[in-house]
Amino acid sequence: MKYHLTRFAPTPSGYLHLGNLFSFVLTAALAHKHGAEILLRIDDLDQCRGRPEYLEDIFDTLYFLGFSWQKGPKNLSEHEKNFSQVHRLPYYQESLSYLMQHNLVFACECSRKKIAQYHHNTGYPGLCTNKNLSFTKGNTALRVYTEPKTPISGITYPSSEFYERVPDDMAGFIVRKKDRMPSYQLSSMLDDTWFGVDLVVRGTDLYPSTLAQLYLSNLLPSCSSFKQTTFYHHPLLLDSDKKMAKSRGSTSIRHMRDQGMEASDIFIALGKRLGISQETSSLDNMISILARPQTFLQINQYLRSSLNRLNEE
Numbered sequence: 479m480k481y482h483l484t485r486f487a488p489t490p491s492g493y494l495h496l497g498n499l500f501s502f503v504l505t506a507a508l509a510h511k512h513g514a515e516i517l518l519r520i521d522d523l524d525q526c527r528g529r530p531e532y533l534e535d536i537f538d539t540l541y542f543l544g545f546s547w548q549k550g551p552k553n554l555s556e557h558e559k560n561f562s563q564v565h566r567l568p569y570y571q572e573s574l575s576y577l578m579q580h581n582l583v584f585a586c587e588c589s590r591k592k593i594a595q596y597h598h599n600t601g602y603p604g605l606c607t608n609k610n611l612s613f614t615k616g617n618t619a620l621r622v623y624t625e626p627k628t629p630i631s632g633i634t635y636p637s638s639e640f641y642e643r644v645p646d647d648m649a650g651f652i653v654r655k656k657d658r659m660p661s662y663q664l665s666s667m668l669d670d671t672w673f674g675v676d677l678v679v680r681g682t683d684l685y686p687s688t689l690a691q692l693y694l695s696n697l698l699p700s701c702s703s704f705k706q707t708t709f710y711h712h713p714l715l716l717d718s719d720k721k722m723a724k725s726r727g728s729t730s731i732r733h734m735r736d737q738g739m740e741a742s743d744i745f746i747a748l749g750k751r752l753g754i755s756q757e758t759s760s761l762d763n764m765i766s767i768l769a770r771p772q773t774f775l776q777i778n779q780y781l782r783s784s785l786n787r788l789n790e791e
């Protein structure tokens with residue numbers, strides 16, 4: 479199987495950590511195996527969370543660990559000049575206009591607090607679905623009319639098709655936030671379409687997002703190519719009992735470097751977390767280990783069983 483383009487898609491909301499590194503290593507291994515180029519595509523629209531030192535950390539950490547990529551910015555100034563999502567705001571707006579013109583979205587004035595009061599802890603309870611609020615009303619988000627029965631199909635790596643529905647927690651997912659900025663679901667899907675990404679590697683925690691994005695791409699004629707994307711959802715690297723939080727200092731690469739660890743020490747630490755018995759002291763080692771179908775499966779099983787063990791404890 480040949481893929482053309484995959485991507486590293488970090489968000490500058492914290493220092494990169496071992497979980498990000500695992501995702502990047504897998505991406506690089508699959509790119510290597512399938513002859514794909516890699517794009518660095520930074521999700522930087524959420525300006526409130528993004529801090530300049532986190533943006534700098536992305537470049538600094540990727541270079542420190544020896545990663546390379548063929549497309550996208552090579553440094554912070556190239557990012558800001560040519561690649562920031564801010565430059566694509568008119569492109570996102572086109573799709574938002576299309577969704578509004580075709581009545582595929584509705585305005586929602588609910589606060590987080592109000593939504594949390596409902597028992598639907600897992601999704602939007604549909605309070606504004608039939609209110610017909612004006613799209614121009616202030617302090618409103620735009621949500622998609624999600625039809626729970628509509629099938630969503632997609633391709634999962636290496637080549638099987640899956641059929642799903644919109645999960646409960648993605649019912650009425652947001653495409654434009656109250657601050658009028660495009661949501662992650664919209665900008666991420668549109669960016670992958672814009673750059674022609676055909677292989678997406680992301681954690682299983684983003685599986686509901688994949689479904690929402692596929693659903694959204696079905697509503698937008700300009701995004702028909704997104705349906706051809708192959709997705710690989712990898713199990714998450716666990717940090718004792720929780721999903722690795724970006725804010726948690728001890729697993730950030732930055733913190734590890736401050737403790738005097740070299741790139742090789744960091745790859746060895748990752749290898750241990752993955753239950754790999756072979757030598758994993760460099761990116762090249764990691765890539766060649768992960769490119770083998772056998773180890774690829776072993777790592778998946780190792781992470782899934784450690785997750786199960788934690789759930790049972």
Ligand SMILES: [Zn+2]
Pocket residue numbers: 585586587588604605606607
């Ligand atoms: Zn509402």
